[in-house]
Amino acid sequence: MLVLFQNLFAPPRHLILLVIAAWLGLTLAERRAESHGIQKDDLNTLAFYGLIAFVVGGRISYILQNISAFAKSPLGIVSINPDLFDPFGGLAVASIAAFVYGQRKGLPFWNALDSLTPFFAVLAVGLVLSHLAAGTAFGMETDLPWGIYLWNAARHPTQIYEVLASLLTLSLILLVKPNTRPGVLFLSFAALTASCQIIIQAFRGDSAFILDGVRQGQVIAWVALAVSFVMLEARLSSKKQREQAS
Amino acid sequence: MNRTQRILLYVLILVAGASWIALSADTGASATTAGPAPQAGFRAPDFTLKTPSGASYTLAELQGQAVLINVWATWCPPCRSEMPAIQKMYEEYKDDGFIVLAVNSTVQDNPFDIPPFVEEFNLTFPILLDETGEVARAYQVRSLPSSYFINRQGIITEVVIGGPMSEALLRTRIEEALK
Numbered sequence: 001m002l003v004l005f006q007n008l009f010a011p012p013r014h015l016i017l018l019v020i021a022a023w024l025g026l027t028l029a030e031r032r033a034e035s036h037g038i039q040k041d042d043l044n045t046l047a048f049y050g051l052i053a054f055v056v057g058g059r060i061s062y063i064l065q066n067i068s069a070f071a072k073s074p075l076g077i078v079s080i081n082p083d084l085f086d087p088f089g090g091l092a093v094a095s096i097a098a099f100v101y102g103q104r105k106g107l108p109f110w111n112a113l114d115s116l117t118p119f120f121a122v123l124a125v126g127l128v129l130s131h132l133a134a135g136t137a138f139g140m141e142t143d144l145p146w147g148i149y150l151w152n153a154a155r156h157p158t159q160i161y162e163v164l165a166s167l168l169t170l171s172l173i174l175l176v177k178p179n180t181r182p183g184v185l186f187l188s189f190a191a192l193t194a195s196c197q198i199i200i201q202a203f204r205g206d207s208a209f210i211l212d213g214v215r216q217g218q219v220i221a222w223v224a225l226a227v228s229f230v231m232l233e234a235r236l237s238s239k240k241q242r243e244q245a246s
Numbered sequence: 247m248n249r250t251q252r253i254l255l256y257v258l259i260l261v262a263g264a265s266w267i268a269l270s271a272d273t274g275a276s277a278t279t280a281g282p283a284p285q286a287g288f289r290a291p292d293f294t295l296k297t298p299s300g301a302s303y304t305l306a307e308l309q310g311q312a313v314l315i316n317v318w319a320t321w322c323p324p325c326r327s328e329m330p331a332i333q334k335m336y337e338e339y340k341d342d343g344f345i346v347l348a349v350n351s352t353v354q355d356n357p358f359d360i361p362p363f364v365e366e367f368n369l370t371f372p373i374l375l376d377e378t379g380e381v382a383r384a385y386q387v388r389s390l391p392s393s394y395f396i397n398r399q400g401i402i403t404e405v406v407i408g409g410p411m412s413e414a415l416l417r418t419r420i421e422e423a424l425k
Contacts, residue, residue, distance in 0.1 A: 010388040011407040069417035076414020083406055084415055135285065140272075151283035198263045202270030206287055213271040222263050229256040237249065 009133035017133060021126020025119035035178035036115040042107055043115055046098055053097030054090040061089020110183030117186045121170040128166050132159035140205040156203040165196035183235040191228040197221035284385040286404055290396045291384040295349065295374035298360060303347060303372055311343045312423035313396040317382065319351045320359040322390040328410035329367045335416045336371045342424055346371035351390060353379040395423045
Protein backbone atom coordinates (compact mmCIF):
# COMPACT_ATOMS: atom_id res chain seq x y z
CA MET A 1 0.00 0.00 0.00
CA LEU A 2 2.74 2.43 1.07
CA VAL A 3 4.96 1.39 -1.84
CA LEU A 4 2.05 1.84 -4.27
CA PHE A 5 1.38 5.31 -2.86
CA GLN A 6 5.07 6.25 -3.08
CA ASN A 7 5.31 4.98 -6.65
CA LEU A 8 2.13 6.80 -7.67
CA PHE A 9 3.24 10.13 -6.18
CA ALA A 10 7.01 9.81 -6.57
CA PRO A 11 8.72 13.20 -6.99
CA PRO A 12 8.02 15.46 -8.79
CA ARG A 13 4.41 14.14 -8.80
CA HIS A 14 4.21 14.57 -5.01
CA LEU A 15 3.48 18.26 -5.65
CA ILE A 16 0.08 17.18 -7.04
CA LEU A 17 -0.90 16.29 -3.47
CA LEU A 18 -0.33 19.90 -2.41
CA VAL A 19 -2.45 21.21 -5.28
CA ILE A 20 -5.29 18.78 -4.45
CA ALA A 21 -5.08 19.71 -0.76
CA ALA A 22 -5.16 23.43 -1.54
CA TRP A 23 -8.26 22.96 -3.71
CA LEU A 24 -10.07 20.76 -1.15
CA GLY A 25 -9.09 23.07 1.70
CA LEU A 26 -10.34 26.14 -0.10
CA THR A 27 -13.62 24.41 -0.95
CA LEU A 28 -14.09 23.45 2.70
CA ALA A 29 -13.16 26.93 3.93
CA GLU A 30 -15.58 28.47 1.43
CA ARG A 31 -18.45 26.39 2.81
CA ARG A 32 -17.79 27.53 6.34
CA ALA A 33 -16.75 31.12 5.61
CA GLU A 34 -20.14 32.70 6.16
CA SER A 35 -20.45 31.16 9.62
CA HIS A 36 -17.38 33.25 10.49
CA GLY A 37 -18.85 36.40 9.00
CA ILE A 38 -16.77 36.33 5.80
CA GLN A 39 -18.32 36.34 2.32
CA LYS A 40 -17.31 33.50 -0.03
CA ASP A 41 -16.15 35.93 -2.70
CA ASP A 42 -13.97 37.80 -0.23
CA LEU A 43 -12.42 34.53 0.92
CA ASN A 44 -11.74 33.43 -2.65
CA THR A 45 -10.17 36.77 -3.55
CA LEU A 46 -8.09 36.69 -0.37
CA ALA A 47 -6.88 33.17 -1.22
CA PHE A 48 -6.19 34.18 -4.84
CA TYR A 49 -4.04 37.16 -3.89
CA GLY A 50 -2.35 35.08 -1.17
CA LEU A 51 -1.50 32.35 -3.67
CA ILE A 52 -0.13 34.77 -6.27
CA ALA A 53 1.94 36.51 -3.56
CA PHE A 54 3.19 33.11 -2.33
CA VAL A 55 4.45 32.12 -5.79
CA VAL A 56 5.98 35.51 -6.65
CA GLY A 57 7.30 36.15 -3.14
CA GLY A 58 8.88 32.70 -2.90
CA ARG A 59 10.77 33.24 -6.15
CA ILE A 60 11.84 36.79 -5.26
CA SER A 61 13.04 35.66 -1.83
CA TYR A 62 15.04 32.85 -3.45
CA ILE A 63 16.57 35.26 -5.99
CA LEU A 64 17.58 37.68 -3.23
CA GLN A 65 19.28 34.86 -1.32
CA ASN A 66 21.17 33.74 -4.45
CA ILE A 67 21.65 37.06 -6.16
CA SER A 68 25.11 36.26 -7.57
CA ALA A 69 23.81 33.14 -9.34
CA PHE A 70 20.93 35.04 -10.91
CA ALA A 71 23.19 37.95 -11.90
CA LYS A 72 25.16 35.49 -14.03
CA SER A 73 22.01 33.71 -15.31
CA PRO A 74 19.24 36.37 -15.33
CA LEU A 75 16.88 34.21 -17.42
CA GLY A 76 16.63 31.93 -14.39
CA ILE A 77 14.38 34.55 -12.78
CA VAL A 78 11.51 33.40 -15.02
CA SER A 79 12.51 29.72 -15.09
CA ILE A 80 9.68 27.26 -14.40
CA ASN A 81 11.89 25.18 -12.03
CA PRO A 82 9.89 24.75 -8.81
CA ASP A 83 13.20 24.20 -7.00
CA LEU A 84 14.10 27.89 -7.40
CA PHE A 85 11.76 28.75 -4.56
CA ASP A 86 11.89 29.76 -0.91
CA PRO A 87 8.64 28.58 0.75
CA PHE A 88 9.22 30.60 3.94
CA GLY A 89 9.79 33.79 1.96
CA GLY A 90 6.67 32.98 -0.07
CA LEU A 91 4.68 32.45 3.11
CA ALA A 92 5.83 35.79 4.54
CA VAL A 93 4.92 37.69 1.36
CA ALA A 94 1.56 35.86 1.10
CA SER A 95 0.75 36.77 4.72
CA ILE A 96 1.55 40.45 4.07
CA ALA A 97 -0.48 40.48 0.84
CA ALA A 98 -3.47 38.80 2.52
CA PHE A 99 -3.25 41.20 5.47
CA VAL A 100 -3.13 44.27 3.18
CA TYR A 101 -6.06 42.97 1.13
CA GLY A 102 -8.05 42.21 4.28
CA GLN A 103 -7.41 45.69 5.67
CA ARG A 104 -8.37 47.40 2.43
CA LYS A 105 -11.58 45.37 2.19
CA GLY A 106 -12.30 45.94 5.87
CA LEU A 107 -12.34 42.21 6.65
CA PRO A 108 -12.19 41.49 10.39
CA PHE A 109 -8.70 40.05 10.99
CA TRP A 110 -9.55 37.18 13.35
CA ASN A 111 -12.72 36.20 11.46
CA ALA A 112 -10.71 36.00 8.25
CA LEU A 113 -8.10 33.78 9.94
CA ASP A 114 -10.84 31.54 11.37
CA SER A 115 -12.46 31.19 7.97
CA LEU A 116 -9.09 30.19 6.47
CA THR A 117 -8.32 27.64 9.21
CA PRO A 118 -9.92 24.64 7.41
CA PHE A 119 -7.79 25.58 4.37
CA PHE A 120 -4.62 25.57 6.49
CA ALA A 121 -5.61 22.28 8.15
CA VAL A 122 -6.26 20.45 4.86
CA LEU A 123 -3.11 21.94 3.36
CA ALA A 124 -1.15 20.54 6.32
CA VAL A 125 -2.53 17.06 5.50
CA GLY A 126 -1.45 17.50 1.86
CA LEU A 127 1.99 18.65 2.92
CA VAL A 128 2.67 15.64 5.13
CA LEU A 129 1.29 13.28 2.46
CA SER A 130 3.77 14.85 0.02
CA HIS A 131 6.53 14.15 2.56
CA LEU A 132 5.36 10.53 2.74
CA ALA A 133 5.43 10.24 -1.06
CA ALA A 134 8.85 11.86 -1.41
CA GLY A 135 10.42 10.14 1.60
CA THR A 136 11.41 13.51 3.06
CA ALA A 137 10.94 14.49 6.74
CA PHE A 138 12.04 10.91 7.51
CA GLY A 139 12.45 9.32 10.92
CA MET A 140 15.34 8.04 13.00
CA GLU A 141 16.37 4.43 12.77
CA THR A 142 14.33 2.12 15.00
CA ASP A 143 13.85 -1.53 15.95
CA LEU A 144 10.15 -1.02 16.64
CA PRO A 145 7.83 -3.38 14.74
CA TRP A 146 6.01 -0.51 12.99
CA GLY A 147 9.22 0.93 11.55
CA ILE A 148 9.23 1.42 7.78
CA TYR A 149 12.17 0.64 5.51
CA LEU A 150 13.35 3.89 4.04
CA TRP A 151 16.74 5.20 2.91
CA ASN A 152 18.38 1.84 3.57
CA ALA A 153 17.21 1.49 7.19
CA ALA A 154 14.14 0.66 9.30
CA ARG A 155 12.92 4.06 10.51
CA HIS A 156 10.23 5.66 12.60
CA PRO A 157 7.36 6.34 10.16
CA THR A 158 7.37 10.03 11.11
CA GLN A 159 5.49 10.94 7.95
CA ILE A 160 2.69 8.56 8.99
CA TYR A 161 2.73 10.02 12.52
CA GLU A 162 2.36 13.44 10.89
CA VAL A 163 -0.48 12.28 8.63
CA LEU A 164 -2.36 10.93 11.67
CA ALA A 165 -1.66 14.09 13.71
CA SER A 166 -2.76 16.40 10.90
CA LEU A 167 -5.94 14.37 10.31
CA LEU A 168 -6.70 14.48 14.03
CA THR A 169 -6.12 18.24 14.07
CA LEU A 170 -8.38 18.67 11.02
CA SER A 171 -11.11 16.57 12.68
CA LEU A 172 -10.95 18.62 15.87
CA ILE A 173 -11.07 21.87 13.89
CA LEU A 174 -14.14 20.66 12.01
CA LEU A 175 -15.83 19.63 15.27
CA VAL A 176 -15.52 23.13 16.73
CA LYS A 177 -18.79 24.97 16.23
CA PRO A 178 -18.54 28.49 14.85
CA ASN A 179 -18.78 30.68 17.94
CA THR A 180 -18.68 34.30 18.94
CA ARG A 181 -15.00 34.32 19.85
CA PRO A 182 -13.11 35.26 16.69
CA GLY A 183 -9.57 33.97 16.57
CA VAL A 184 -10.08 31.01 18.91
CA LEU A 185 -10.42 28.51 16.07
CA PHE A 186 -7.24 29.63 14.32
CA LEU A 187 -5.24 29.88 17.55
CA SER A 188 -6.45 26.41 18.65
CA PHE A 189 -5.31 25.04 15.28
CA ALA A 190 -1.92 26.74 15.72
CA ALA A 191 -1.55 25.35 19.27
CA LEU A 192 -2.54 21.82 18.20
CA THR A 193 -0.16 21.86 15.24
CA ALA A 194 2.72 23.17 17.38
CA SER A 195 2.04 20.51 20.07
CA CYS A 196 2.10 17.73 17.46
CA GLN A 197 5.37 19.08 16.08
CA ILE A 198 6.99 19.14 19.53
CA ILE A 199 6.13 15.44 19.96
CA ILE A 200 6.83 14.16 16.43
CA GLN A 201 10.02 16.11 15.75
CA ALA A 202 11.65 14.00 18.49
CA PHE A 203 11.54 11.00 16.13
CA ARG A 204 12.86 12.79 13.04
CA GLY A 205 16.13 11.65 11.51
CA ASP A 206 16.80 14.84 9.54
CA SER A 207 16.61 17.39 12.34
CA ALA A 208 18.78 20.46 12.58
CA PHE A 209 20.29 20.66 16.06
CA ILE A 210 21.07 23.58 18.29
CA LEU A 211 22.48 23.36 21.82
CA ASP A 212 23.45 19.85 23.02
CA GLY A 213 21.33 17.94 20.53
CA VAL A 214 18.17 19.98 21.08
CA ARG A 215 16.15 19.98 17.89
CA GLN A 216 15.60 23.37 16.27
CA GLY A 217 12.13 22.35 15.00
CA GLN A 218 10.96 21.50 18.51
CA VAL A 219 12.17 24.83 19.91
CA ILE A 220 10.40 26.77 17.13
CA ALA A 221 7.22 24.75 17.74
CA TRP A 222 7.46 25.38 21.51
CA VAL A 223 7.75 29.15 20.94
CA ALA A 224 4.79 29.00 18.52
CA LEU A 225 2.79 27.09 21.17
CA ALA A 226 3.61 29.69 23.84
CA VAL A 227 2.63 32.56 21.51
CA SER A 228 -0.61 30.74 20.61
CA PHE A 229 -1.49 30.34 24.30
CA VAL A 230 -0.79 34.01 25.07
CA MET A 231 -2.92 35.17 22.15
CA LEU A 232 -5.63 32.61 22.88
CA GLU A 233 -5.90 33.85 26.45
CA ALA A 234 -5.94 37.45 25.23
CA ARG A 235 -8.83 36.60 22.88
CA LEU A 236 -10.77 34.74 25.57
CA SER A 237 -10.16 37.46 28.17
CA SER A 238 -11.12 40.31 25.85
CA LYS A 239 -14.37 38.53 25.07
CA LYS A 240 -15.07 37.99 28.73
CA GLN A 241 -14.34 41.65 29.46
CA ARG A 242 -16.77 42.68 26.73
CA GLU A 243 -19.44 40.37 28.15
CA GLN A 244 -18.88 41.78 31.64
CA ALA A 245 -19.06 45.33 30.27
CA SER A 246 -22.34 44.64 28.49
CA MET B 247 -12.87 26.71 33.06
CA ASN B 248 -11.90 30.01 34.64
CA ARG B 249 -8.91 32.16 33.72
CA THR B 250 -6.63 30.84 36.47
CA GLN B 251 -7.35 27.23 35.53
CA ARG B 252 -6.66 27.97 31.89
CA ILE B 253 -3.34 29.67 32.65
CA LEU B 254 -2.35 26.73 34.85
CA LEU B 255 -3.17 24.39 31.97
CA TYR B 256 -1.08 26.45 29.51
CA VAL B 257 1.88 26.44 31.92
CA LEU B 258 1.59 22.68 32.47
CA ILE B 259 1.51 22.00 28.75
CA LEU B 260 4.50 24.29 28.13
CA VAL B 261 6.50 22.67 30.95
CA ALA B 262 5.63 19.20 29.61
CA GLY B 263 6.69 20.35 26.12
CA ALA B 264 10.00 21.73 27.37
CA SER B 265 10.67 18.50 29.31
CA TRP B 266 9.95 16.41 26.22
CA ILE B 267 12.32 18.57 24.17
CA ALA B 268 15.06 18.09 26.76
CA LEU B 269 14.41 14.34 27.08
CA SER B 270 14.40 13.78 23.33
CA ALA B 271 17.60 15.74 22.70
CA ASP B 272 19.98 13.49 20.79
CA THR B 273 23.22 14.43 19.11
CA GLY B 274 23.62 10.96 17.61
CA ALA B 275 20.58 11.11 15.36
CA SER B 276 22.19 12.92 12.45
CA ALA B 277 21.44 11.27 9.12
CA THR B 278 25.02 11.68 7.96
CA THR B 279 26.12 9.08 10.51
CA ALA B 280 23.91 6.51 8.83
CA GLY B 281 24.83 4.39 5.82
CA PRO B 282 24.70 5.64 2.25
CA ALA B 283 21.33 6.55 0.75
CA PRO B 284 20.18 8.67 -2.22
CA GLN B 285 18.81 11.49 -0.07
CA ALA B 286 20.11 14.88 1.01
CA GLY B 287 22.17 14.58 4.20
CA PHE B 288 23.37 11.02 3.51
CA ARG B 289 26.63 9.69 2.10
CA ALA B 290 26.24 9.15 -1.66
CA PRO B 291 26.13 5.43 -2.60
CA ASP B 292 29.39 4.45 -4.22
CA PHE B 293 29.69 2.92 -7.69
CA THR B 294 32.17 2.21 -10.42
CA LEU B 295 31.12 2.62 -14.07
CA LYS B 296 32.85 2.77 -17.41
CA THR B 297 32.69 5.32 -20.21
CA PRO B 298 31.99 4.17 -23.80
CA SER B 299 35.78 4.33 -24.40
CA GLY B 300 36.44 1.98 -21.46
CA ALA B 301 37.76 4.47 -18.86
CA SER B 302 36.59 3.68 -15.35
CA TYR B 303 35.23 6.13 -12.75
CA THR B 304 34.65 5.35 -9.07
CA LEU B 305 32.64 7.89 -7.11
CA ALA B 306 34.57 7.35 -3.85
CA GLU B 307 37.80 8.31 -5.62
CA LEU B 308 36.36 11.74 -6.40
CA GLN B 309 36.06 12.71 -2.72
CA GLY B 310 37.42 16.23 -2.30
CA GLN B 311 35.54 17.40 -5.41
CA ALA B 312 31.94 18.52 -5.74
CA VAL B 313 30.10 16.05 -7.97
CA LEU B 314 26.89 16.23 -9.97
CA ILE B 315 25.50 12.80 -10.81
CA ASN B 316 23.00 13.28 -13.61
CA VAL B 317 21.05 10.16 -14.62
CA TRP B 318 19.75 10.55 -18.15
CA ALA B 319 18.74 8.86 -21.42
CA THR B 320 18.95 10.02 -25.04
CA TRP B 321 15.19 9.71 -25.63
CA CYS B 322 14.27 11.85 -22.60
CA PRO B 323 13.30 15.43 -23.69
CA PRO B 324 14.11 17.21 -20.38
CA CYS B 325 17.49 15.40 -20.31
CA ARG B 326 18.25 16.85 -23.73
CA SER B 327 17.05 20.30 -22.69
CA GLU B 328 19.27 20.54 -19.62
CA MET B 329 22.49 19.17 -21.15
CA PRO B 330 23.70 22.53 -22.61
CA ALA B 331 23.31 24.20 -19.19
CA ILE B 332 25.14 21.31 -17.46
CA GLN B 333 27.98 21.54 -19.99
CA LYS B 334 28.21 25.32 -19.51
CA MET B 335 28.32 24.99 -15.71
CA TYR B 336 30.92 22.21 -15.96
CA GLU B 337 33.19 24.47 -18.00
CA GLU B 338 32.67 27.36 -15.58
CA TYR B 339 33.23 25.46 -12.32
CA LYS B 340 35.56 22.56 -13.20
CA ASP B 341 38.65 24.52 -12.13
CA ASP B 342 37.05 25.03 -8.70
CA GLY B 343 36.88 21.27 -8.18
CA PHE B 344 33.52 20.44 -9.76
CA ILE B 345 32.89 17.36 -11.91
CA VAL B 346 29.82 16.00 -13.68
CA LEU B 347 29.21 12.25 -13.93
CA ALA B 348 26.53 11.87 -16.58
CA VAL B 349 25.20 8.38 -15.93
CA ASN B 350 23.37 7.09 -18.98
CA SER B 351 20.58 4.73 -17.97
CA THR B 352 21.77 2.26 -20.59
CA VAL B 353 19.33 -0.46 -19.51
CA GLN B 354 16.55 1.70 -20.93
CA ASP B 355 18.46 3.35 -23.77
CA ASN B 356 20.03 2.43 -27.08
CA PRO B 357 23.84 2.53 -26.68
CA PHE B 358 24.23 3.45 -30.37
CA ASP B 359 22.34 6.71 -29.75
CA ILE B 360 24.84 7.89 -27.13
CA PRO B 361 27.81 9.02 -29.32
CA PRO B 362 25.62 11.23 -31.60
CA PHE B 363 23.99 12.71 -28.47
CA VAL B 364 27.38 13.55 -26.94
CA GLU B 365 28.55 15.03 -30.23
CA GLU B 366 25.38 17.08 -30.70
CA PHE B 367 25.82 18.84 -27.34
CA ASN B 368 29.67 18.87 -27.36
CA LEU B 369 29.73 17.23 -23.94
CA THR B 370 33.22 17.11 -22.39
CA PHE B 371 32.42 15.63 -18.97
CA PRO B 372 32.51 11.85 -18.36
CA ILE B 373 29.58 9.89 -19.79
CA LEU B 374 29.13 6.66 -17.81
CA LEU B 375 27.18 3.62 -18.89
CA ASP B 376 24.85 2.06 -16.32
CA GLU B 377 24.47 -1.16 -18.27
CA THR B 378 23.13 -3.30 -15.43
CA GLY B 379 20.94 -0.67 -13.75
CA GLU B 380 23.23 -0.77 -10.68
CA VAL B 381 23.27 3.00 -10.19
CA ALA B 382 19.55 3.40 -10.98
CA ARG B 383 18.82 0.88 -8.22
CA ALA B 384 21.28 2.33 -5.70
CA TYR B 385 19.93 5.84 -6.28
CA GLN B 386 16.29 4.62 -6.45
CA VAL B 387 15.80 6.47 -9.73
CA ARG B 388 12.10 6.70 -10.61
CA SER B 389 12.16 9.57 -13.11
CA LEU B 390 14.56 10.85 -15.74
CA PRO B 391 16.46 13.05 -15.44
CA SER B 392 17.46 12.68 -11.79
CA SER B 393 20.31 14.76 -10.40
CA TYR B 394 22.31 14.38 -7.18
CA PHE B 395 24.62 17.15 -5.98
CA ILE B 396 27.41 15.83 -3.74
CA ASN B 397 29.77 17.97 -1.67
CA ARG B 398 33.52 17.54 -1.19
CA GLN B 399 32.93 15.21 1.80
CA GLY B 400 30.81 12.84 -0.30
CA ILE B 401 27.50 13.91 1.27
CA ILE B 402 24.47 14.52 -0.94
CA THR B 403 23.46 18.16 -0.56
CA GLU B 404 20.51 18.23 -2.94
CA VAL B 405 18.41 15.93 -5.07
CA VAL B 406 16.58 17.31 -8.10
CA ILE B 407 14.06 14.94 -9.65
CA GLY B 408 12.84 15.86 -13.11
CA GLY B 409 13.96 18.69 -15.28
CA PRO B 410 15.13 20.55 -17.18
CA MET B 411 17.36 22.31 -14.64
CA SER B 412 18.05 25.93 -15.45
CA GLU B 413 21.48 27.53 -15.27
CA ALA B 414 20.47 29.46 -12.15
CA LEU B 415 19.36 26.27 -10.39
CA LEU B 416 22.60 24.52 -11.33
CA ARG B 417 24.66 27.48 -10.17
CA THR B 418 23.01 27.69 -6.74
CA ARG B 419 23.31 23.95 -6.15
CA ILE B 420 26.91 23.71 -7.41
CA GLU B 421 28.03 26.67 -5.29
CA GLU B 422 26.39 25.03 -2.24
CA ALA B 423 28.20 21.72 -2.97
CA LEU B 424 31.54 23.50 -3.46
CA LYS B 425 31.40 25.20 -0.02
